[in-house]
Amino acid sequence: xxxxxxxxxxxxxxxxxxxxxxxxxxxxxxxxxxxxxxxxxxxxxxxxxxxxxxxxxxxxxxxxxxxxxxxxxxxxxxxxxxxxxxxxxxxxxxxxxxxxxxxxxxxxxxxxxxxxxxxxxxxxxxxxxxxxxxxxxxxxxxxxxxxxxxxxxxxxxxxxxxxxxxxxxxxxxxxxxxxxxxxxxxxxxxxxxxxxxxxxxxxxxxxxxxxxxxxxxxxxxxxxxxxxxxxxxxxxxxxxxxxxxxxxxxxxxxxxxxxxxxxxxxxxxxxxxxxxxxxxxxxxxxxxxxxxxxxxxxxxxxxxxxxxxxxxxxxxxxxxxxxxxxxxxxxxxxxxxxxxxxxxxxxxxxxxxxxxxxxxxxxxxxxxxxxxxxxxxxxxxxxxxxxxxxxxxxxxxxxxxxxxxxxxxxxxxxxxxxxxxxxxxxxxxxxxxxxxxxxxxxxxxxxxxxxxxxxxxxx
Numbered sequence: 244x245x246x247x248x249x250x251x252x253x254x255x256x257x258x259x260x261x262x263x264x265x266x267x268x269x270x271x272x273x274x275x276x277x278x279x280x281x282x283x284x285x286x287x288x289x290x291x292x293x294x295x296x297x298x299x300x301x302x303x304x305x306x307x308x309x310x311x312x313x314x315x316x317x318x319x320x321x322x323x324x325x326x327x328x329x330x331x332x333x334x335x336x337x338x339x340x341x342x343x344x345x346x347x348x349x350x351x352x353x354x355x356x357x358x359x360x361x362x363x364x365x366x367x368x369x370x371x372x373x374x375x376x377x378x379x380x381x382x383x384x385x386x387x388x389x390x391x392x393x394x395x396x397x398x399x400x401x402x403x404x405x406x407x408x409x410x411x412x413x414x415x416x417x418x419x420x421x422x423x424x425x426x427x428x429x430x431x432x433x434x435x436x437x438x439x440x441x442x443x444x445x446x447x448x449x450x451x452x453x454x455x456x457x458x459x460x461x462x463x464x465x466x467x468x469x470x471x472x473x474x475x476x477x478x479x480x481x482x483x484x485x486x487x488x489x490x491x492x493x494x495x496x497x498x499x500x501x502x503x504x505x506x507x508x509x510x511x512x513x514x515x516x517x518x519x520x521x522x523x524x525x526x527x528x529x530x531x532x533x534x535x536x537x538x539x540x541x542x543x544x545x546x547x548x549x550x551x552x553x554x555x556x557x558x559x560x561x562x563x564x565x566x567x568x569x570x571x572x573x574x575x576x577x578x579x580x581x582x583x584x585x586x587x588x589x590x591x592x593x594x595x596x597x598x599x600x601x602x603x604x605x606x607x608x609x610x611x612x613x614x615x616x617x618x619x620x621x622x623x624x625x626x627x628x629x630x631x632x633x634x635x636x637x638x639x640x641x642x643x644x645x646x647x648x649x650x651x652x653x654x655x656x657x658x659x660x661x662x663x664x665x666x667x668x669x670x671x672x673x674x675x676x677x678x679x680x681x682x683x684x685x686x687x688x689x690x691x692x693x694x695x696x697x698x699x700x701x702x
Contacts (some may be wrong), residue, residue, distance in 0.1 A: 250406025314491020328549030350390030356387030388445030516604030544630025573617025624681025644677030
């Protein structure tokens with residue numbers, strides 16, 4: 244059997260452990276983003292601006308349709324981490340087997356929903372006519388791989404819960420290489436365009452799902468998976484849904500606001516859509532790095548909640564807020580500083596449109612990438628409450644804060660001004676307001692949770 248690699252989150256110094264946990268997760272997330280980046284870069288340079296816009300414009304819709312299902316994996320992470328921190332090995336094992344079974348059901352359901360509703364949603368979003376057929380084709384193929392995508396994310400959630408963030412990195416390294424190679428072969432050699440990049444993405448998802456399940460079957464501890472014992476444990480499923488469903492709803496609500504914003508971007512035409520998509524793809528790397536700290540926050544808070552160590556929970560929150568600020572400020576500003584050469588990677592100048600795409604992309608990055616650390620702070624406030632097992636509170640705050648502000652902004656300020664700048668400024672405003680609200684709620688919830696435990700003698 245493979246060597247078991249865990250991280251003790253309930254004892255010892257925290258900063259080094261949070262960084263050790265987060266860095267492989269950052270790299271894993273960035274490799275996962277390379278799936279989409281490879282898609283966008285290859286079609287942008289070898290299949291034209293319409294194909295670039297087709298692939299890029301699907302991101303918000305994909306997130307809207309899968310976040311609800313994927314959110315349950317957050318519940319899996321929280322439950323496994325809490326039971327592991329409390330030393331309850333039986334409950335850890337039951338949660339692992341329940342999670343794998345649930346991922347199969349959820350994956351099939353997500354694929355069906357995506358296949359049925361993706362094209363009508365593209366029409367509802369007002370996708371340009373020259374983009375719609377290609378975007379629809381990309382989504383139909385992409386959603387065929389959803390069962391494997393969700394299986395991987397559930398398996399990775401189990402590994403993260405016990406501190407093993409390196410193995411998902413190794414898995415995504417291999418599947419990412421497969422994705423890039425297939426992209427190049429199917430698009431350049433076989434001229435398959437958006438269908439080629441979609442097939443390559445699905446193939447990489449199949450590989451990552453197989454490898455993560457294999458990693459669980461080879462573990463020697465309570466996270467060991469015996470495929471013959473996969474079973475839906477009612478109490479564990481309810482526990483995952485209790486935390487994960489609100490997380491999924493929150494992700495979908497964010498995506499809904501992004502779909503509305505994407506619809507507004509679509510009104511400017513395919514060139515603007517392409518430039519916006521390229522910038523969003525670049526920004527995704529900064530978001531993924533900050534999201535790794537968010538995942539660390541959830542897991543460390545959950546394990547220390549299980550171990551009944553509230554003082555360490557506060558230390559986790561403070562360290563994560565500092566780390567995510569440093570990551571967001573550094574990456575966001577570097578991306579804007581090198582925005583022009585980065586954006587030029589995504590599109591060739593064969594159609595004489597590169598300069599306009601870059602101008603659009605830089606406009607977006609000035610409003611989103613530069614203050615991106617605000618988004619990271621908002622995520623940590625949310626992650627802290629989720630780690631404490633309170634999931635509906637951050638969902639409600641996000642609904643009223645980030646999503647509500649963006650949607651209201653679009654139908655008021657943007658409708659009056661009608662410029663890209665007036666659209667993009669809604670992001671940093673919504674991040675700031677929602678972060679403050681999340682932190683107020685966290686301290687209120689934490690006070691109540693702390694009263695449930697005996698006085699802590701050591702941090």
